[in-house]
Amino acid sequence: MPLNILRGLFRGATRRVMTGKMGNKNFYKGRGVRNPGFHTRRAGYIIAQRKVPQFIIPDLTGFELKPYVSMKAPKTTSPELTAEDLLKNIKENIHLIKYREIP
Numbered sequence: 001m002p003l004n005i006l007r008g009l010f011r012g013a014t015r016r017v018m019t020g021k022m023g024n025k026n027f028y029k030g031r032g033v034r035n036p037g038f039h040t041r042r043a044g045y046i047i048a049q050r051k052v053p054q055f056i057i058p059d060l061t062g063f064e065l066k067p068y069v070s071m072k073a074p075k076t077t078s079p080e081l082t083a084e085d086l087l088k089n090i091k092e093n094i095h096l097i098k099y100r101e102i103p
Contacts (some may be wrong), residue, residue: 020029037047090097 018029020027023029033053034051036051036053037045039045
């Protein structure tokens with residue numbers, strides 16, 4: 001009898017949302033999206049264009065910045081921010097904050 005209770009407790013501990021990290025090496029969780037179409041009566045498949053994800057990519061012609069940072073770029077350091085410096089910066093830029101909480 002006590003063995004069944006313990007077995008039930010341990011079995012119930014694993015009943016949660018399955019993630020990609022919990023499965024074995026063959027388990028693929030995916031992105032959680034629905035199928036892009038539907039099956040027909042004659043074993044066909046029709047893709048519905050309204051279900052296909054569309055990625056909007058901006059036009060970057062004439063864009064000056066590059067997508068990656070070179071390894072030869074100089075390393076920059078900034079001074080460590082203290083509580084006093086943060087309070088001073090907030091007081092100087094309080095007019096830019098949309099919802100003000102005066103410290």
